[in-house]
Amino acid sequence: MAISQSLLGHLEDLRDDDFEKFKWYLTMNVLDSCRPIPKSRLEKASRPDTVTEIIQNYGEEWAVKITVEILMKIYNNNAAETLKQAYAVAVDGGEATPSTSCSALAPPAAPPAQKGMVIINGSVVIHGSVVITKPTEFNSP
Incomplete structure (x- = not known):
């Protein structure tokens, strides 16, 4: 079945x-x-x-x-x-193939902070430049 x-x-x-x-x-x-x-x-x-x-x-x-x-x-x-x-x-019976992980995995964690890197609200800021690692809303001044 x-x-x-x-x-x-x-x-x-x-x-x-x-x-x-x-x-x-x-x-x-x-x-x-x-x-x-x-x-x-x-x-x-x-x-x-x-x-x-x-x-x-x-x-x-x-x-x-x-x-x-x-x-x-x-x-x-x-x-x-x-x-x-x-x-x-x-x-x-060979009707189903087990998998090792969920296909809808939880979102990955932010990368670990490295020298010169700061993580703010899930975004990575490197020496004043912003690299977005997940969707984040920004309000422009």
């Missing part, structure tokens, strides 16, 4: 209020190594749309890990265990 079908089956088993909690958790930092999905992409998402978002954002293995974690947070431990077992069978 494809991972997406398994995820969908587990989401279809959730009551509507539990499904809404599930989507809410997807907008949070559930696993430190993976970025949350923006609320706007889940707000009106159906169960199949939610599965698509999870897999597109995290890949199959991390989609399963995050789904298992959230199922446990909403006290659906049996479903979490069933999903873990189904994924293990899929990996053993």
Whole structure:
């Protein structure tokens, strides 16, 4: 069985209020190594749309890990265990390929400060020149 079908089956088993909690958790930092999905992409998402978002954002293995974690947070431990077992069978049967990292990794940290470098609000200032390492708003005087 494809991972997406398994995820969908587990989401279809959730009551509507539990499904809404599930989507809410997807907008949070559930696993430190993976970025949350923006609320706007889940707000009106159906169960199949939610599965698509999870897999597109995290890949199959991390989609399963995050789904298992959230199922446990909403006290659906049996479903979490069933999903873990189904994924293990899929990996053993060659239907899924485990990955080593989340495809939607958290943004990288700013580079370490070096001699002559100062980091201000996530931007690197080198001898008076500004090198932006992540989007930052600047107000011109």
